[in-house]
Amino acid sequence: MPRFLSAKPDARLIPLPWDTPLAQWPIEHLVALPRGISRHVVRFVTVDDQVYAAKEVAEHLAIHEYRLLHDLMRLGTPSVEAVAVVSGRVGADGEPLDSVLITRHLDFALPYRSLFSPGVRHDTVLRLLDAMVVLLVRLHLLGFMWGDVSLSNILFRRDAGAFAAYLVDAETGELHDRLTDGQRAHDLEIARVNIFGDFCDLEAGGLLDESLDPLGLVETIESRYHELWNELTGLEEFSGSELHRIESRVRRLNALGFDVAELDIQTSPDGRTVSMQPKVVDAGHHSRRLMRLTGLDTEENQARRLLNDLDTFRARRQLQEVDEAVVAHQWLTECFEPVVNAVPAELQGKRDPAQLYHEVLDYRWYMSQHENREVPLLEATAGYINDVLRTLPDEAMSGDAMVQVEGGGRRLANPYDPSMGYADEDDEDEGPAHDPWEDAAAQADAGPDGVLDIDALREKG
Numbered sequence: 187m188p189r190f191l192s193a194k195p196d197a198r199l200i201p202l203p204w205d206t207p208l209a210q211w212p213i214e215h216l217v218a219l220p221r222g223i224s225r226h227v228v229r230f231v232t233v234d235d236q237v238y239a240a241k242e243v244a245e246h247l248a249i250h251e252y253r254l255l256h257d258l259m260r261l262g263t264p265s266v267e268a269v270a271v272v273s274g275r276v277g278a279d280g281e282p283l284d285s286v287l288i289t290r291h292l293d294f295a296l297p298y299r300s301l302f303s304p305g306v307r308h309d310t311v312l313r314l315l316d317a318m319v320v321l322l323v324r325l326h327l328l329g330f331m332w333g334d335v336s337l338s339n340i341l342f343r344r345d346a347g348a349f350a351a352y353l354v355d356a357e358t359g360e361l362h363d364r365l366t367d368g369q370r371a372h373d374l375e376i377a378r379v380n381i382f383g384d385f386c387d388l389e390a391g392g393l394l395d396e397s398l399d400p401l402g403l404v405e406t407i408e409s410r411y412h413e414l415w416n417e418l419t420g421l422e423e424f425s426g427s428e429l430h431r432i433e434s435r436v437r438r439l440n441a442l443g444f445d446v447a448e449l450d451i452q453t454s455p456d457g458r459t460v461s462m463q464p465k466v467v468d469a470g471h472h473s474r475r476l477m478r479l480t481g482l483d484t485e486e487n488q489a490r491r492l493l494n495d496l497d498t499f500r501a502r503r504q505l506q507e508v509d510e511a512v513v514a515h516q517w518l519t520e521c522f523e524p525v526v527n528a529v530p531a532e533l534q535g536k537r538d539p540a541q542l543y544h545e546v547l548d549y550r551w552y553m554s555q556h557e558n559r560e561v562p563l564l565e566a567t568a569g570y571i572n573d574v575l576r577t578l579p580d581e582a583m584s585g586d587a588m589v590q591v592e593g594g595g596r597r598l599a600n601p602y603d604p605s606m607g608y609a610d611e612d613d614e615d616e617g618p619a620h621d622p623w624e625d626a627a628a629q630a631d632a633g634p635d636g637v638l639d640i641d642a643l644r645e646k647g
């Protein structure tokens with residue numbers, strides 16, 4: 187009889203065929219979704235409408251990873267959520283089987299293999315690298331030494347015009363009180379070697395845009411890591427007449443999406459020089475504020491965008507004197523909810539609500555520019571649903587999203603195990619995996635159809 191270790195048990199998992207090796211599970215329990223490369227057998231399992239990731243691994247490793255993921259979640263790090271460890275499994279032949287670590291499937295996660303593919307814009311790539319850097323810096327700030335940073339161990343989600351990165355594989359991780367510079371450098375070196383290898387693999391498979399070179403990409407990651415780390419933790423010294431620099435530093439950190447919980451400020455005995463160093467910084471400046479005001483749980487850049495819209499709403503309605511929480515409630519019921527509720531059920535798997543709202547705002551901006559009038563929000567929503575949303579691939583990845591997302595229409599040899607490659611692997615004519623969203627965004631450079639890329643449009647305008 188298998189044992190379940192779980193803080194939040196899901197009883198629907200218990201009847202699953204635990205006496206069968208994961209690789210041989212009947213497909214009625216599985217869903218085929220995009221996945222990174224892995225050493226262990228990993229399958230996506232469904233019970234009713236919930237999708238879980240199951241990884242078969244030795245018991246002590248499963249428990250170690252379960253606990254670490256739990257700690258990371260408690261500390262508010264973007265990582266997948268540990269659900270259970272199933273151990274004590276015995277096969278039909280009486281032989282013991284490895285344990286299974288179960289995590290909640292991260293909905294709306296994008297497969298990295300399509301993100302760097304030919305045709306991807308340079309801007310997009312930089313944003314992906316930035317998302318990775320923010321994740322690594324956040325982990326290091328918490329004292330988490332990853333030990334196995336790689337593209338397969340990171341999941342990306344859309345975050346307004348940027349991306350948010352999530353940790354998916356904590357098996358080799360260690361949580362310390364704080365990391366030494368040496369430990370951080372070591373982790374960064376691992377990241378460098380692994381990610382360089384990942385990019386070379388993509389390149390060899392024709393899946394990396396030609397303008398991107400693996401070495402340049404990892405160097406960008408390193409330099410951006412140092413920039414961000416210094417901005418968040420660096421010591422700054424200035425003269426006693428420049429005290430405004432304290433305020434500026436806090437604002438800069440806020441703009442990067444971080445709150446300063448503790449700032450160490452010291453003045454020299456003669457008062458001439460001041461030194462300042464952030465001691466505790468927390469990511470999620472904007473998303474916390476939005477959550478407080480509206481209860482919406484979003485990524486950081488999505489929150490920034492929604493808060494801007496909230497401010498605009500307040501100014502337009504001349505509600506500056508009204509309490510912010512009251513205005514937020516009004517904005518939620520008069521703007522956000524009507525837009526999200528306008529999406530037909532069959533299209534809801536394509537974007538999470540905050541991302542959808544962000545894209546509708548972009549669409550409305552473009553449409554207003556194009557038609558030289560103020561387009562009402564719901565009119566823009568209808569246009570967006572028909573012109574954009576219908577043509578996008580599903581990204582929710584629950585149940586019906588299936589493998590076409592991964593292969594741009596190509597068939598996998600085994601849809602439940604993407605590591606086995608494509609059924610038509612030898613077929614040279616097949617294009618590489620592509621993301622139709624990227625196609626749509628790329629057109630923004632070329633013509634008026636690219637409704638999604640607000641930055642490119644602004645530059646043109």
Ligand SMILES: Nc1ncnc2c1ncn2[C@@H]1O[C@H](COP(=O)(O)OP(=O)(O)OP(=O)(O)O)[C@@H](O)[C@H]1O
Nearest residue numbers: 221222224225226228239266289290291292338355
């Ligand atoms: N909760 C989840 N949500 C979405 N995708 C997931 C989840 N868990 C795992 N995956 C996918 O499965 C892949 C393999 O998982 P994981 O990295 O944990 O396996 P692994 O065998 O430990 O890998 P490694 O070879 O790096 O040790 C990941 O790259 C990711 O794409």
Ligand SMILES: [Mg+2]
Nearest residue numbers: 224338339355
């Ligand atoms: Mg992995």
